[in-house]
Amino acid sequence: MQTLNYGVATNPLRYAYNARSYDSLSALTNKGELPKNIWVKIRSSETIDNTFYLKMDIDIVTLSECLRQRGADTTLDTSFFDVDALALCRKVYAMEAANNPRLAVREIFTYVEKNYAVKRFQAINRLLELIDYDRMSDLCIIGLMRVTTCAAEHLLVRQSALNKARMSLEKKQSSAIHLLYGRGKQEHSGHAV
Amino acid sequence: MLCDPRINPFDNIQDFAIAISRNWWPRLSRYQYHVGVFVRPSGQNLKLVHLATHCELLTDKPSEQYYWLACEGLHALEKILLAEWFESVAQLNSGCIPYSVIYDAQQCFDEANGYVNAGLGQGLTCATFLITGFLRFDISFIDSSSWQQRPEDAEWMHEIIKYMKNHYGPDWHDHFDEQVKYFDHSIRFRPEEVAGCASSYQGAPILFNQGIEIGQCIIGEMNAMSSSI
Numbered sequence: 032m033q034t035l036n037y038g039v040a041t042n043p044l045r046y047a048y049n050a051r052s053y054d055s056l057s058a059l060t061n062k063g064e065l066p067k068n069i070w071v072k073i074r075s076s077e078t079i080d081n082t083f084y085l086k087m088d089i090d091i092v093t094l095s096e097c098l099r100q101r102g103a104d105t106t107l108d109t110s111f112f113d114v115d116a117l118a119l120c121r122k123v124y125a126m127e128a129a130n131n132p133r134l135a136v137r138e139i140f141t142y143v144e145k146n147y148a149v150k151r152f153q154a155i156n157r158l159l160e161l162i163d164y165d166r167m168s169d170l171c172i173i174g175l176m177r178v179t180t181c182a183a184e185h186l187l188v189r190q191s192a193l194n195k196a197r198m199s200l201e202k203k204q205s206s207a208i209h210l211l212y213g214r215g216k217q218e219h220s221g222h223a224v
Numbered sequence: 225m226l227c228d229p230r231i232n233p234f235d236n237i238q239d240f241a242i243a244i245s246r247n248w249w250p251r252l253s254r255y256q257y258h259v260g261v262f263v264r265p266s267g268q269n270l271k272l273v274h275l276a277t278h279c280e281l282l283t284d285k286p287s288e289q290y291y292w293l294a295c296e297g298l299h300a301l302e303k304i305l306l307a308e309w310f311e312s313v314a315q316l317n318s319g320c321i322p323y324s325v326i327y328d329a330q331q332c333f334d335e336a337n338g339y340v341n342a343g344l345g346q347g348l349t350c351a352t353f354l355i356t357g358f359l360r361f362d363i364s365f366i367d368s369s370s371w372q373q374r375p376e377d378a379e380w381m382h383e384i385i386k387y388m389k390n391h392y393g394p395d396w397h398d399h400f401d402e403q404v405k406y407f408d409h410s411i412r413f414r415p416e417e418v419a420g421c422a423s424s425y426q427g428a429p430i431l432f433n434q435g436i437e438i439g440q441c442i443i444g445e446m447n448a449m450s451s452s453i
Contacts, residue, residue, distance in 0.1 A: 133266030133308055140312050174305045180362045207301055213362025 116157040132168035152185040159192035164199035169207040226445040227292045240303040242293040244419040259415035263307035273314045275353040278323035283314045293423035322347030325403045345402030351418040365425035370432040377412040416442045
């Protein structure tokens with residue numbers, strides 16, 4: 032079990048939720064008593080606050096998967112869970128399990144680049160936040176952290192993601208750990224041909 | 225350092241290498257160098273990715289017209305990441321990177337399909353495309369703040385922009401005209417210098433004076449190789 036702390040939501044409507052319902056959701060999932068209609072309780076079109084914090088004693092990927100397995104995916108308000116980020120997580124896990132980290136890292140690059148295209152930094156934040164670093168190869172961990180370096184100022188959770196990534200590499204005693212932090216910054220911003 | 229594919233075949237490139245070629249440019253009576261990258265994406269044959277010209281980021285089959293340079297100073301994982309990234313970016317951006325002598329290291333490959341078109345006149349050259357790609361992985365192989373203007377580069381800029389304007393028609397005149405304003409204070413990263421610096425990089429950004437020497441060394445090696453065949 033993993034505790035996730037969610038930070039500032041940039042789109043209050045999208046992330047609006049009912050805190051009381053979430054508490055009960057967390058409690059229910061812990062007991063393994065997840066009713067099919069739980070989505071009704073968690074879906075809300077009201078904005079409670081522009082800022083929200085969510086603490087759950089369950090990995091959100093696992094929760095989403097659990098809801099899907101219970102046949103809830105047709106009715107679940109999946110936008111809350113950042114469907115794209117979760118779908119990518121699953122894809123990456125599957126590719127890693129199939130021993131294909133290079134394909135996995137390409138998926139990560141495409142996801143990151145496409146979200147930059149529409150300045151959807153929150154989607155990248157969510158990926159950094161949701162992905163399980165212990166299920167990723169060194170290549171994917173380094174790739175994800177390095178490819179997000181240049182947008183670090185927009186990625187509020189990147190520092191904590193970097194810590195998770197470092198811990199994961201440390202756990203495996205990976206020799207790639209020194210690659211997490213890149214090779215220095217480019218200060219110059221001038222005109223050149 | 226420089227490898228001629230007729231002697232040192234492309235098969236020896238494992239994941240990633242720098243590609244460089246040259247063509248005679250009659251208008252300036254000198255060679256024009258061109259830089260790109262050789263990549264071997266997962267399960268695929270070797271490919272050449274290069275910003276061939278205005279709005280043409282191409283993925284081509286390797287040709288013996290190109291020499292190659294290994295990047296010994298990069299970690300194996302970094303080479304794989306660069307290979308996968310350059311190839312995937314070429315797929316995403318094949319027609320949307322304008323040619324420009326104006327380059328801002330801070331704003332490329334962030335947004336519009338991986339590339340930020342920050343405004344009129346902005347874009348990349350073959351050389352700045354390479355610099356930008358490496359920067360995407362936080363690899364600063366040159367210290368661009370040390371780069372300086374060289375008088376002969378202004379002549380080159382005028383020629384290339386004149387050619388581009390003629391070739392790409394009125395729709396793009398504003399884009400190219402805008403660049404003329406920057407000629408007096410623009411610096412140029414020459415393809416041979418960028419290729420050599422990317423290959424020679426060992427962890428510390430390469431300074432302008434070293435870059436010049438490295439670029440001249442590359443030209444010397446190309447001359448020697450082409451005259452020996």
